[in-house]
Structures are given as C-alpha cells and as structure tokens.
Amino acid sequence: MEFKGLKQGLYAVYKGPTTFEGFLGALEAKLESAGSFFEGAHLAGVYGIELDDIEEDILAETLQNRYGIKIKRPLSSKDSPSRPEVNGDRVTRFVYSTLRSGQRVCYEGNVVVLGDVNAGAEIEAGGSIVVMGALRGSARAGVPDNHDASVSAILLRPIQLRIGEIAVRWPDEKTYSSEPEIAYIEQGRMYVRPIYDRK
Amino acid sequence: MGEVIVITSGKGGVGKTTATANIGTALAVNGKKVVLVDADIGLRNLDVVMGLENRIVYDVVDVVEGVCRLRQALIKDKRYPDLFLLPAAQTKDKSAVSPAQMQELCERLKKEFDFVLIDCPAGIEQGFKNAIAGADRAIVVTTPEISAVRDADRIIGLLEASELGSPKLVVNRVRIDMVKKGDMMNTEDMIDILAIDLLGVVPDDESIVVSTNRGEPAVGDNRSLAGKAFNNIALRILGHDVPFLDLEVDEGFITKLLKLISKR
Numbered sequence: 001m002e003f004k005g006l007k008q009g010l011y012a013v014y015k016g017p018t019t020f021e022g023f024l025g026a027l028e029a030k031l032e033s034a035g036s037f038f039e040g041a042h043l044a045g046v047y048g049i050e051l052d053d054i055e056e057d058i059l060a061e062t063l064q065n066r067y068g069i070k071i072k073r074p075l076s077s078k079d080s081p082s083r084p085e086v087n088g089d090r091v092t093r094f095v096y097s098t099l100r101s102g103q104r105v106c107y108e109g110n111v112v113v114l115g116d117v118n119a120g121a122e123i124e125a126g127g128s129i130v131v132m133g134a135l136r137g138s139a140r141a142g143v144p145d146n147h148d149a150s151v152s153a154i155l156l157r158p159i160q161l162r163i164g165e166i167a168v169r170w171p172d173e174k175t176y177s178s179e180p181e182i183a184y185i186e187q188g189r190m191y192v193r194p195i196y197d198r199k
Numbered sequence: 200m201g202e203v204i205v206i207t208s209g210k211g212g213v214g215k216t217t218a219t220a221n222i223g224t225a226l227a228v229n230g231k232k233v234v235l236v237d238a239d240i241g242l243r244n245l246d247v248v249m250g251l252e253n254r255i256v257y258d259v260v261d262v263v264e265g266v267c268r269l270r271q272a273l274i275k276d277k278r279y280p281d282l283f284l285l286p287a288a289q290t291k292d293k294s295a296v297s298p299a300q301m302q303e304l305c306e307r308l309k310k311e312f313d314f315v316l317i318d319c320p321a322g323i324e325q326g327f328k329n330a331i332a333g334a335d336r337a338i339v340v341t342t343p344e345i346s347a348v349r350d351a352d353r354i355i356g357l358l359e360a361s362e363l364g365s366p367k368l369v370v371n372r373v374r375i376d377m378v379k380k381g382d383m384m385n386t387e388d389m390i391d392i393l394a395i396d397l398l399g400v401v402p403d404d405e406s407i408v409v410s411t412n413r414g415e416p417a418v419g420d421n422r423s424l425a426g427k428a429f430n431n432i433a434l435r436i437l438g439h440d441v442p443f444l445d446l447e448v449d450e451g452f453i454t455k456l457l458k459l460i461s462k463r
Contacts, residue, residue: 035360098394100356101349118352118392136392 001026005093005107009044009072018048020055024062031067037103039068045076090127099123099137119159125149131156138162142185152182152195166190201232203305203315204436205334205363209350211321213342214371214401217411219318220248221426222338224416225433227282231313234273234283236304238330239320240295243287250277250414251284260288263300269307278419283312293325298332305333314436323357331358337366338398343373343384352393367398369432374403375446399432401425402446 004011016022023046031038043063051059056075063069090109098113101120105111110127121137123129128149129141135153140162142149147164157176161168161183168183168190180195206219216239223235237245240260246252257272262285276282285308288295308315319330331337337358341351351368358366370386377383386400404425410417417426418433424444431441 035357036362037360100359101353103356116392116394120349120353 001030002106003030003038006044008076009042010038010069011045011047012043014046014048016048018050020049020051020058023049023051024059027059028062028066031063031069035103036068041069043069043071043075051075092127098133101137117153117158128152147185147188150182150184152180154180156181156183156192161190163190201309201312201314203309203317203333203335204338205238205317205319205331205336206338206340207319207327207330207354207358208321208340208347209323209354210341210347213340213347215321215340216244216248216318217407218338218340218369218371218401218429218432219245219316220416221418221429222433222436223314223316224276224279224282225418225430226314226316226436227276227279228418228430229433229437230281231437232281232311233314233316234285234308234312236285236308236315236317237287238296238301238317238326240287240326240329241289241292242320243289245318246274246284246286247414248411249284249416251286252414255286258286258288259304260291260295263296263304269304278415293320293329296329298328301329302333323353327354327357331361331363334363337363338369339366339393339395340369340371341389341393342371343378343386343389345384348384348389348392355393355395366395368393368395369399369401370397371401372403373400373446397443398435399428400443400446401428401432402444 002013004013012027014023014026016026056073060071063071092110092112093107095105095111095113098115099105099117099121101118104122106124108126111123111125111129113131113133116133117123117131117135117137119136124140124143126143126146129139129151131153134155135158137158138160139151139158141151142164145164149163151161151163158170163183163185166185177194181192182195183190183192206215208215219235223233227233235245236259237243246255251274254274257267261267262269262272272285274284274286305315317330317334320326339351339354341347355366370389374383378385386397390397402424404423406420406423407417407425410420417423418430420426428444431444434441
C-alpha cells in the first residue's frame with residue numbers, strides 16, 4: 001500500500017489480494033503507522049482494486065471516523081496516477097513541521113520541509129529536496145533515476161543521501177560545514193558544495 | 200479535577216520508573232494528592248521502587264475487569280499519606296487492558312487526585328498506546344545517549360500524532376564531568392534535535408541506585424543531588440519558576456581540594 005499525493009487528492013495504490021478485507025487491512029495498517037499525518041486529507045482514488053458502492057460506503061465511514069480523511073466520490077480507479085507535472089515542472093509538496101524519527105514523506109514531485117528532518121526520518125522525492133533546517137535523516141531525491149535532482153539543507157548532515165540510484169554515506173571523518181549546502185550529481189558523481197558557491 | 204501526566208521514553212532503562220516514583224513523591228511532599236499508575240503490565244517495577252511490593256492485593260487489571268473496586272486496589276504510601284500507587288498486574292500482559300479502559304480509569308482517578316502519574320512501559324506498541332490514552336500531557340525522559348535521544352524523537356512524533364503535543368523533556372543521568380570533556384552529549388544538543396521544552400536535568404547519582412534498591416525515592420534524601428533535581432521538576436510542574444541546578448556545585452569539598460592541588 002502506497003499513497004500518491006496529486007492535485008486532486010490522495011491516491012491509494014494497492015498491491016495485494018483483491019479482496020476488500022485485504023485492501024482495508026492494508027490501508028488501515030498504513031494509516032496507523034502514519035499517525036495523524038493524513039488527517040484532513042481527501043482520498044480521490046484507489047488503484048489495484050475495484051470497489052462497489054457498499055464497499056465505498058464502508059471505506060468512507062472508516063476513514064472519516066477513525067482517521068479524519070474524507071473521500072471524494074466516486075473514487076477514480078482507472079489507471080495509475082501519472083507524475084504530477086505542471087508545465088514540465090514538478091509539483092512541490094510542502095511539509096510544515098519537523099519530521100521526527102519514524103516519520104516518512106514520499107512524493108513524486110519536489111519536497112520542501114519547513115523544519116528539521118531528524119535522524120530516523122525518511123524523505124523520498126521524484127524531484128529535489130529542500131530542507132529549511134537540519135537534515136539528519138535519510139533523503140532520497142530523483143527517484144528512480146533523475147540526475148537533475150538535488151538535495152539541499154541549511155545544515156546538511158544526513159545519515160545517507162541518494163540522488164537517483166547513486167547513494168553516498170557521509171565520510172566518518174568529514175568535518176561538517178555550518179553553511180547551507182547542496183548535493184547534486186555531475187557526470188555520475190555526487191558533489192556537495194555550499195549553496196552560494198554553485199555556478 | 201486533576202491532571203494526568205504520562206512519563207514515557209521509548210527506550211528502556213533510561214529511568215522512567217525512577218522518575219515517576221520521585222516526581223510523584225515530590226508532588227506529594229509539596230502537598231498534592233498523587234496517584235502513581237504502573238502501566239507496565241507483566242513487568243511491574245514501580246511497586247518495588249516505591250517499596251510497596253508486599254502490600255499488593257489487587258492491581259490495575261483487577262480494577263478494569265471489575266474484580267475489585269478502585270479503592271481496594273490503591274496502595275497508600277509508607278511515608279506520605281497523600282501518595283498512592285495503583286500497581287500493574289504481573290501475571291498478565293499488555294493486552295489485558297485496552298486504551299478505552301485506561302482512558303476511563305484516568306477519568307475516575309482525576310476526580311479524586313490532583314495528579315495521576317502514569318509510568319509508561321518501553322516500546323511503542325500496545326503498552327505505550329494504553330499508557331498515553333488517558334493522559335493530558337506527557338513527560339519524555341531521555342539520557343545523554345544518541346540511541347535514547349533517537350527513541351525520544353520517535354516518541355515525541357507519536358505523541359504529537361495522538362494530539363499529546365508539547366511534551367516536556369527530562370534529561371536523566373547526566374555526568375557533568377563527561378559533558379565537560381566532550382565525551383557526553385550536552386543538554387543543548389539534545390534540545391536542538393528534539394525541539395521541546397526542558398523540564399529538568401537530573402545528574403547521574405549513586406544515591407538513586409541505593410534508594411531504588413531500598414524502595415525509598417531519593418527526593419526524601421536531602422543529600423541526594425538527583426533527589427533535589429526531581430524535586431525541582433515537581434515544583435516546575437506546579438508552575439514555580441525554579442532555576443536549573445548548578446550540577447558542578449556538589450562535587451564535594453575533598454574533590455575540590457584535590458583539584459586545587461592538582462592544578463598547581
């Protein structure tokens with residue numbers, strides 16, 4: 001079970017046995033682990049399973065009462081959601097709080113965090129990642145293979161950094177810079193530089 | 200109407216139970232009516248730390264199952280008449296109680312006590328969910344270790360998700376000599392990562408080990424620096440503005456003398 005956030009709302013992408021019980025169980029497990037992260041969100045579509053009216057009723061009630069999520073009916077369920085792109089630029093998701101250990105943000109476009117990303121938290125983005133605070137967790141930009149993506153932060157101190165399929169671990173002896181830095185790919189290698197130096 | 204405070208940490212062994220016993224005792228010393236609830240069903244410890252193990256007849260599971268009345272399960276402390284303990288069951292496990300039952304229990308206790316302190320088990324599973332279900336606010340205990348801070352961060356995230364926002368931090372077992380040498384995380388670094396308010400800093404203190412084994416909370420011991428720190432935490436909970444302890448003061452006359460000599 002995965003969530004995709006699009007302009008229209010949330011899309012639940014389900015891969016599992018196509019029974020309603022299996023789907024609901026997977027959905028609830030996902031929502032339980034996310035805490036109140038999705039509260040106030042709108043579910044716009046479901047992929048991987050077709051729901052009839054009664055099942056949609058049950059789904060709407062469960063989501064509304066237990067997780068504060070509304071559903072937009074009728075739920076769209078035709079094909080998989082495409083990458084969110086507006087005029088060729090990726091759409092950006094803003095996260096307005098610090099991400100703590102165990103919390104995870106996954107988005108097809110860019111991700112901007114107005115807060116810290118603590119060790120144990122994870123961000124995965126199809127585009128670039130900007131953290132307006134300290135990045136101490138794991139960040140993966142340019143998923144799956146976009147080498148134009150970058151990861152920047154006011155304090156760039158990740159446990160592990162990935163751009164596209166290139167992953168780097170911070171060298172143990174690296175003395176941390178207290179300047180804002182950006183990590184990017186050039187000719188298949190990852191570089192980290194102070195933001196203000198980049199040509 | 201009293202207040203329910205859950206004392207939690209995520210990681211085990213950082214001193215949740217010791218903190219619960221000491222803060223609760225200190226609140227009682229300051230004239231409040233306090234009940235300590237042990238939510239660590241199956242691994243109960245709070246009764247031992249309080250030295251009340253031999254008085255347990257009924258426990259929290261008996262209360263929620265209606266085997267006994269609430270009054271019957273409450274154990275009055277040896278020294279402080281306004282301090283009570285509601286012990287955990289030892290022969291059951293966390294699934295013996297549900298969050299809804301805990302919530303109802305807290306509501307009942309709140310009516311009779313000024314403070315209901317809940318000693319949360321380690322972990323983030325059922326026991327944790329039970330412990331925080333009825334709480335009005337939370338105290339997160341950590342030690343100056345990366346692993347404990349990491350777990351505290353996770354817990355704060357979960358507390359925020361359950362609308363138990365703005366928990367307060369207690370940093371336990373700080374060794375000021377090690378912090379000074381740069382061998383131990385300092386409190387500022389921890390606050391920087393966790394981004395929550397500091398409620399107290401408790402020094403690593405041998406007297407805690409002694410008092411825990413004896414079943415007498417250290418706040419009763421005037422010579423214990425940790426006891427003093429816990430007392431200050433209680434005063435801050437009561438809304439007093441107490442300055443943080445200068446942990447260096449209490450290194451003792453002899454140590455100071457030795458330091459002075461070695462400097463020369």
